[in-house]
Amino acid sequence: MILTRRKSFRYIHILEFSVYCHLLRMDSRKKIISSPRASRSRRVLAGKRACPSHSSLNCTRKLFRREISAAGNRSFNCNNAQEKFRHFQLQEEFDTYDPKGNWYLQLNFLKKRSKITEIVAAKDVVFALAQSGVCAAFSRETNKKICCLNINPDEVIRSLFYNKNNESLITVSVYAADDFSTLKCRSTPIQYIRRGQPDAGFSLFGSESLKWPGFVEFDDVNGKVLTYSAQDGIYKVFDLKNYTHLYSISDEHVSEIKISPGIMLLIYERCASHVPLKILSIEDGSVLKDFKHLLHRNKKVDFIEQFNEKLLVKQDNENLQILDVRNSQLTEVSRTEFMTPSAFIFLYENQLFLTFRNRSVVVWNFRGELVTFFEDHLLWHPDCNTNNIYITTDQDLIISYCKSLPRDKDDERVGSINISNILTGKCLAKICETDPDVKISPRRRANSSPIMSTIKEALEDVTALFYDEEKNEIYTGNRYGRVHVWSN
Template identity: 75%
Template sequence: MEKKKIPARPRLRVTAERQQRPSSFLNSVRKLQRREIGGFRGIRSSASNVQEKFRNFQLQEEFDTHDPKVQFFLILQFLKKRSKIIEIVAAKDVIFALAQSGLCAAFSRTTNERICFLNISPDEVIRSLFYNKNNESLITVSVYASDCFSSLKCRTTPIEYIRRNQLDAGFALFETESLKWPGFVEFDDVNGKVLTYSAQDGIYKVFDLKNYSFLYSISDRNVQEIKISPGIMLLIYNRSASHVPLKIISIEDGTVLKSFHHLLHRNKKVDFIEQFNEKLLVKQENENLQILDVRNSELIEVSRTEFMTPSAFIFLYENHLFLTFRNRTVAVWNFRGELVTSFEDHLLWHRDCNTNNIYITSDQDLIISYCKAEESECEGDAVGSINMSNILTGKCISKICASDPALQVRPRMEGRSKIRSTVREALEDVTALFYDEDRNEIYTGNKQGLIHVWSN
């Protein structure tokens, strides 16, 4: 499988919300917590090579998404206020930073200047970003004040045209679809598909991510949820008291591959149902985790005291492993229900497992996260560290922390540096993180709307 440019975001779901005032709407971004990772090439770097890669990292550059001089956003004045960064995407030497306000800025790593704002309309609030490697374009998912922020609208723009600040070269996607709440659009880079759901008519549609052509639809109001796995989709139907109907279909053409019922404990809510290739994971409240092989009905149970319901998953497809996130901790499991790895120094900063602060490398051997720093003086200390840990061993390979005396700000060269933050300030309140594997650079965003570049 081809190396992924954005391995921590190969699958992204953005759900439409109920009509709300703009101020409350901005905090209602709902993303799919389960992120599947593809692109494993079967070659892992040694610990020494990884350590060398991150050796001598410095604070190299600073970008600011806030510009009080911008007069374009006349309708939505809150877009002009300083706002925290909630998402960072980088591709082709361009960094895209999305603020919670809905303002999205593009910066060039070639010139270290801001290229443009991606909001093409004065009432546009951008909800999320997706880099489509198939055609080297950026997809923005937005809502508009003129529509009372009620419907998702998608737009694609080639990176090359963004680099030239020619945003009019982009075009709208899925214009025929009504994506009002609880409708959604989901981009799946692993299979190269887009899944939309129109709640208005109860129809799911699948499109080709390469050219956005329509492939097939699923019209069944009894479908409660759809989970995507390599090559297949799991259709979860409304449960009965004793079981939940399930159907596995081919993601290419919608052909039904298997239909079956999975027995449930009565009067116990379902914590989650997840599909990973031939493995079905089912967990009910205060019950054991069940791992079912749908090919031969072989069932493995993991004690509820050993496996407690996580807040998020990340599936490592080629490794046949999965990560779980719970109470700031990360663990690695296999599909025999065995704990493979516990991390020795990787306590996540955010209790709610903000997946925009987590990055998995395309080799699936390294996790990079914003973590609680060991040197933090107290619980209220806002300074964290960026930790790089080996997924299979749990060992901390390297970290960027304010207490490191070797960590410095790049010296100013002929007055061209825009860095105003100290190292400690740059590591305060980090709200988004991204690792550019091609450039070997880490980008972090904070509550002040600043982007910081870390590299050697």
């Protein structure tokens, strides 16, 4: 299983009522599966500009090259990023745990304090989803809790998706009435949530049976929604703008569908020596290419991924294969150099991808060459859940919750928020407890709620992370159900 993210495409595969979701914002694509199993691996995606030619020798072109070259931009962006994240302080604290506010919830575990699993921010509203299934909305204008998004007493929310096409929040929930086995989707305009009216939304895909192992997947980059009804074995594609049904795919031999910008990859049930594949147009479902990829017999497939024209295939204890589907050119990377990662992040514009393995991150290109190591970027969570990793829209920065060197045993549970340059691997900034500049801001608003946590407690066991690029604020959630706002 794999997770992916792109500039406007986020694809996370998580199996416990899981989410295929962006980060690039990472946030552009989410897949939620009605499955009770635990997740094992993930992946992510993003992009870059080509460097101008350096062959010209005349002064005009030298000046022109110096002023607008990609290298100059990278240097400026690097310095700019360091300034943007300098002197970050703890500004606010929100608490999703509200036993009085959640009095109407019938399920006992919804009333208990639990860790934050997902954070989404849009239009000055911060949404925090707890592992218990309670989702709370907070206003950054008033710094107060607006409402709880659970509108039914037995509702457990499993995922959030912000639909920028109509400025609404889509919640994906399960219910105790059917043993939490069927996904139900609801769309609520942000304007109604800001008024404290979470019940003003409307249900989506009511005609679809999304009982396990069915799923729903939101693809922001293509503006599409993919559903799978296990009851009748039919995949359906909807328009994300108005939720109208576009076309259906009915083929019992399809084992998985992967979405890329403009296309879908249909992976069929494996044969002994090959796997049948089809590439379809995402707009109308027409077949663009139908082919077979040869496999080593009796060896399991670790992953098959499609990224633009590149097909990545890895089998157990075999080399990584990178196939250009346009001309069938094949590139192989030694299995000793490229070991199966737990997750990917693909950078489409840069034609690069990040791999995550044993808490480490490295960057590769599609020629199979190792491009970048990251310094001082040892991830805190070994499973590389992208809910605690954020990649900026320009795909030049990665913000992660990382391990920091403990001074004593008491510091072993305290990590740091690291901001690193993806193209150079350099750590540009860090929010850590040992930095004397990192403290509770003395310039907090008079109407702000009190901050109950210390800096050390706020950086302890961070379970979710989100960066609001417009407001230049980082939101982190921890195992106690609290959300902290960091900015300068």
